[in-house]
Amino acid sequence: MRVRKAKLPDAANVHELINSLSGDGTLLRRSFPEVCENIRDFTVAESDAGIFLGCGALHLYGPHLAEVRSIVVTPAAKGKGAGGKLLKALLEEAEAHSVACVCLFTRIPDFFFRYGFRQAERTALPDKVYKDCTKCPRLHACDEIAMARGPLPRVAVLGPTQMEESLLNILQP
Numbered sequence: 001m002r003v004r005k006a007k008l009p010d011a012a013n014v015h016e017l018i019n020s021l022s023g024d025g026t027l028l029r030r031s032f033p034e035v036c037e038n039i040r041d042f043t044v045a046e047s048d049a050g051i052f053l054g055c056g057a058l059h060l061y062g063p064h065l066a067e068v069r070s071i072v073v074t075p076a077a078k079g080k081g082a083g084g085k086l087l088k089a090l091l092e093e094a095e096a097h098s099v100a101c102v103c104l105f106t107r108i109p110d111f112f113f114r115y116g117f118r119q120a121e122r123t124a125l126p127d128k129v130y131k132d133c134t135k136c137p138r139l140h141a142c143d144e145i146a147m148a149r150g151p152l153p154r155v156a157v158l159g160p161t162q163m164e165e166s167l168l169n170i171l172q173p
């Protein structure tokens with residue numbers, strides 16, 4: 001088994017697997033154009049024979065924050081190490097980008113505790129909330145746990161106010 005950055009031809013597998021688990025809210029639904037547009041965020045796991053086993057994405061908000069999204073393995077691949085390998089690769093990618101904090105929302109916190117994530121207040125992650133939660137039908141009935149790894153961000157860049165300036169202050173202190 002190996003993990004590698006996704007390429008556009010992986011988009012169909014990625015899209016199908018994510019959406020197979022979006023009906024019950026395990027994963028956020030992603031449209032095919034959205035997967036294609038963001039394919040460079042994705043890492044895929046595959047068998048030695050090149051069979052697709054799973055995927056995960058790292059979304060960059062800025063140097064203050066990245067988010068692990070859409071991490072999933074096929075039913076046949078579960079429990080064989082692909083999920084852990086994908087998560088480690090995404091964390092290494094965040095490190096390579098010098099991102100301070102990696103966040104995610106999940107229903108299975110125990111899996112992520114193993115990799116250094118801890119529970120966080122969702123209000124401490126305003127970029128994530130603005131990007132997804134404000135458009136989510138379960139905004140006021142959310143059953144996901146917010147988690148973070150690394151120091152919580154002191155700035156946010158999304159939202160109605162002009163916060164880009166605070167990001168620039170970090171980049172050019």
Ligand SMILES: CC(C)(COP(=O)(O)OP(=O)(O)OC[C@H]1O[C@@H](n2cnc3c(N)ncnc32)[C@H](O)[C@@H]1OP(=O)(O)O)[C@@H](O)C(=O)NCCC(=O)NCCS
Nearest residue numbers: 071072073078079080081082083084085105106108110111
């Ligand atoms: C979560 C998921 C990606 C894990 O992938 P996986 O390939 O089965 O996980 P691994 O085999 O790499 O497991 C790594 C370790 O995590 C543990 N683990 C796996 N799933 C776990 C879970 N749900 N809760 C707690 N621990 C878990 C394994 O026991 C293993 O521990 P070990 O190293 O001590 O043996 C996979 O179960 C999945 O696709 N779930 C459905 C989608 C989902 O819920 N994604 C998360 C959205 S935030």
